Amino acid sequence: MAEYMAQGKKPEVLFWVGCAGSFDDRAKKITKAFVKLLNKANIDFAVLGTEESCTGDPAKRAGNEFLFQMQAMTNIEVLNGYEIKKIVTACPHCFNTIKNEYPGLGGNYEIMHHTQFLKSLMEEGRLKVEGGKFKGKRITFHDPCYLGRANGEYEAPRELLKKLEVELVEMKRCKSRGLCCGAGGAQMFKEPEPGNKDINVERTEEALETAPKIIAAACPFCNTMMTDGVKAKHAEDDVQVLDIAEMIANAEDL
Amino acid sequence: MQYIPNILFIIALVAGIGYFAMNIRKIIRNIKLGQEVDASDNTAQRWSNVVRIALGQSKMVVRPIPGLLHVIVYVGFIIINIEVLEIIIDGIFGTHRVLFSILPAGLYNFLIASFEILAFLVLVGVILFWTRRNIQKLKRFWANEMKGWPKNDGNFILYFEMVLMVLFLTMNAADQSLQSLGAAHYVQAGSFPISQFIAPLFNGLSEGTLIAIERGAWWLHILGILVFLNYLYFSKHLHIILAFPNVYFGKVVPKGKFKNLDSVTNEVKMMMDPNVDPFAAPAEGATEAPAKFGASDAMDLSRIQLLNAYTCTECGRCTDECPANITGKKLSPRKIMMDTRDRLEEIGKNINKNGEFKPDGKQLLDDYITREELWACTTCNACVEACPVSIDPLSIIMDMRQYLVMEQSAAPTELNVAMTNIENNGAPWPYNQMDRLNWKDEN
Numbered sequence: 001m002a003e004y005m006a007q008g009k010k011p012e013v014l015f016w017v018g019c020a021g022s023f024d025d026r027a028k029k030i031t032k033a034f035v036k037l038l039n040k041a042n043i044d045f046a047v048l049g050t051e052e053s054c055t056g057d058p059a060k061r062a063g064n065e066f067l068f069q070m071q072a073m074t075n076i077e078v079l080n081g082y083e084i085k086k087i088v089t090a091c092p093h094c095f096n097t098i099k100n101e102y103p104g105l106g107g108n109y110e111i112m113h114h115t116q117f118l119k120s121l122m123e124e125g126r127l128k129v130e131g132g133k134f135k136g137k138r139i140t141f142h143d144p145c146y147l148g149r150a151n152g153e154y155e156a157p158r159e160l161l162k163k164l165e166v167e168l169v170e171m172k173r174c175k176s177r178g179l180c181c182g183a184g185g186a187q188m189f190k191e192p193e194p195g196n197k198d199i200n201v202e203r204t205e206e207a208l209e210t211a212p213k214i215i216a217a218a219c220p221f222c223n224t225m226m227t228d229g230v231k232a233k234h235a236e237d238d239v240q241v242l243d244i245a246e247m248i249a250n251a252e253d254l
Numbered sequence: 255m256q257y258i259p260n261i262l263f264i265i266a267l268v269a270g271i272g273y274f275a276m277n278i279r280k281i282i283r284n285i286k287l288g289q290e291v292d293a294s295d296n297t298a299q300r301w302s303n304v305v306r307i308a309l310g311q312s313k314m315v316v317r318p319i320p321g322l323l324h325v326i327v328y329v330g331f332i333i334i335n336i337e338v339l340e341i342i343i344d345g346i347f348g349t350h351r352v353l354f355s356i357l358p359a360g361l362y363n364f365l366i367a368s369f370e371i372l373a374f375l376v377l378v379g380v381i382l383f384w385t386r387r388n389i390q391k392l393k394r395f396w397a398n399e400m401k402g403w404p405k406n407d408g409n410f411i412l413y414f415e416m417v418l419m420v421l422f423l424t425m426n427a428a429d430q431s432l433q434s435l436g437a438a439h440y441v442q443a444g445s446f447p448i449s450q451f452i453a454p455l456f457n458g459l460s461e462g463t464l465i466a467i468e469r470g471a472w473w474l475h476i477l478g479i480l481v482f483l484n485y486l487y488f489s490k491h492l493h494i495i496l497a498f499p500n501v502y503f504g505k506v507v508p509k510g511k512f513k514n515l516d517s518v519t520n521e522v523k524m525m526m527d528p529n530v531d532p533f534a535a536p537a538e539g540a541t542e543a544p545a546k547f548g549a550s551d552a553m554d555l556s557r558i559q560l561l562n563a564y565t566c567t568e569c570g571r572c573t574d575e576c577p578a579n580i581t582g583k584k585l586s587p588r589k590i591m592m593d594t595r596d597r598l599e600e601i602g603k604n605i606n607k608n609g610e611f612k613p614d615g616k617q618l619l620d621d622y623i624t625r626e627e628l629w630a631c632t633t634c635n636a637c638v639e640a641c642p643v644s645i646d647p648l649s650i651i652m653d654m655r656q657y658l659v660m661e662q663s664a665a666p667t668e669l670n671v672a673m674t675n676i677e678n679n680g681a682p683w684p685y686n687q688m689d690r691l692n693w694k695d696e697n
């Protein structure tokens with residue numbers, strides 16, 4: 001972004017990479033896949049790079065409002081400094097926080113989740129989504145809580161999957177009644193409370209009941225949780241966990 | 255002497271309604287112990303929610319069987335109340351089936367016939383509800399927090415409704431027999447599609463016995479209604495009234511939007527503004543930081559959250575969809591609501607006794623809701639989505655976490671590590687912020 005600024009240019013959209021997308025090895029693959037798609041569609045985009053910092057979502061949901069607002073205001077200062085209007089992110093948690101909780105602190109942006117953004121590119125004809133090697137494959141989609149229930153977006157990811165011409169089989173609990181993967185509310189960063197099962201295993205079992213070739217995800221944290229779940233069930237040789245952006249990029253071997 | 259029944263009736267009516275009004279006032283007082291909230295926004299959305307979710311029962315029918323049964327009981331109850339109006343007028347003035355003399359005969363007969371059919375449907379509905387609880391033993395009615403009073407309460411309500419409906423039909427059946435005997439005072443009125451099947455049981459009874467049955471059923475029915483009315487305060491059945499205001503005050507912003515604490519905003523702004531002298535005395539009239547961040551007791555919660563607690567029907571749909579609960583964790587969003595109500599009632603009783611709240615060495619946190627429950631929540635909003643009366647258990651969990659972290663620094667160790675990382679590295683993991691763009695050049 002700093003480079004854009006130096007050249008006095010403004011990008012069409014800012015790609016908010018998020019912590020997972022920046023640091024987590026698995027999530028970085030999603031980041032790269034999404035960037036390939038952005039390049040393919042000739043989108044003029046920028047990233048904040050080292051000026052990006054955690055949105056504060058895990059802090060807020062852990063109960064640390066102070067740390068959350070520190071993070072939020074620092075980020076808002078940077079974003080407003082660059083006069084950012086439009087943001088896209090591949091993380092539903094970043095999406096939710098920037099969409100719902102930043103405006104009250106002075107950060108007003110048009111923010112889209114990457115599935116929404118890709119869908120709009122597809123509708124505008126700027127990006128072609130074709131089945132390719134996924135055509136006819138049995139796939140189930142896991143709704144991220146912070147995209148679905150939290151913000152009411154159930155259709156964008158499904159429409160992309162439809163374009164990929166997959167055979168979409170829904171799990172018993174899906175859309176507004178979808179079961180959480182277990183990562184939200186800062187659970188990602190701690191051991192679960194005592195119980196009789198891990199939430200990600202419960203959810204993975206439900207996904208495996210649909211006998212999918214691929215479990216499609218739209219959140220880096222869900223992705224980790226489901227990947228771990230698949231490993232716990234020793235199903236990693238038969239079932240892959242892939243982000244929708246990765247699927248679209250892979251479909252045409254980008 | 256002939257006015258004794260009227261006088262007794264009026265006394266019962268005034269006592270019944272009076273005691274109920276007193277308890278309602280207590281509820282309002284207790285709710286006002288909570289923090290004020292501004293809910294003057296989105297009025298149109300709020301009213302439309304009342305119409306769709308409360309009146310229209312839209313979230314009840316997400317589960318079709320209990321949803322349909324409930325619609326029957328709910329519609330039946332509301333419509334049969336027109337008959338209660340007639341009963342009250344009759345009781346006060348000593349008339350009998352007064353509406354028959356006012357309304358066209360055809361309409362009156364139609365109404366009575368509809369009440370009978372509805373009463374029968376309600377009876378069937380309630381019996382099915384009972385079997386779901388006690389024979390089928392649906393899991394959500396047999397969870398840990400549903401032992402003892404909550405379990406009995408659920409059944410009492412159903413017995414109450416059964417008895418009231420049977421009394422209503424018995425009354426009509428006896429009335430019918432009396433009408434065919436041509437008994438004085440018993441006008442030929444009404445049409446009885448259901449109780450006509452009960453009436454033959456009364457064949458051969460004397461007029462005196464029939465009158466005793468009819469009057470007995472009539473009195474027990476109306477007294478039963480008055481007792482039931484007063485039972486509400488002690489029961490989860492309070493929802494039949496509070497569901498409406500509660501849905502009105504339900505969350506109208508996206509479920510993922512959690513409120514930002516304004517007091518923190520001021521503080522953070524001060525810290526980030528280089529022009530502010532951190533040692534300067536606070537400006538005159540500047541808002542003081544609140545006494546406390548988050549919630550450790552019922553009074554720290556908002557009035558809407560307290561209304562939520564009184565409204566909860568203990569149906570367990572929230573807990574049934576809670577990922578933590580499903581996987582055997584202690585957390586149950588229904589229990590969060592029940593605990594909040596119990597604690598609020600305890601505070602209310604304390605005030606009744608002492609005139610004001612005398613600290614009792616207890617609080618909602620730890621004495622009712624444990625930390626283990628609070629930390630098990632994934633903030634997934636499944637409970638909020640599931641609740642048919644727009645209750646938000648998650649908001650209480652969040653407020654209590656806030657108290658734990660901001661007032662007591664009592665987060666689980668791993669979370670403290672993650673938060674320190676966010677503070678120092680701008681990410682919940684121990685990576686260097688300068689490495690954020692490394693993915694760009696990796697393959």
Ligand code: HEM
Pocket residue numbers: 307308309311312314320324327328331332383384387408411412415493494495497498567568569571642643
């Ligand atoms: C105004 C008249 C109403 C009556 C007479 C009534 C009656 C009842 C009864 C008898 C039950 C117990 C069912 C059982 O044992 O499982 C019940 C439960 C319940 N009612 Fe109502 N209700 C009324 C209004 C409402 C309204 C407006 C709502 C809001 C949508 C509502 C929501 C519920 C819920 C969520 C339950 C828990 C039942 C379940 O899911 O199993 N009720 N009601």
Ligand code: SF4
Pocket residue numbers: 572575576577578579585586587630631632633634635636637638647648651
């Ligand atoms: S938000 Fe928390 S309490 Fe509610 S269903 Fe999800 S995990 Fe359970």
Ligand code: SF4
Pocket residue numbers: 565566567568569570571572573587588591640641642643644645647
């Ligand atoms: S909070 Fe709502 S869903 Fe949960 S038990 Fe109470 S009424 Fe039912």
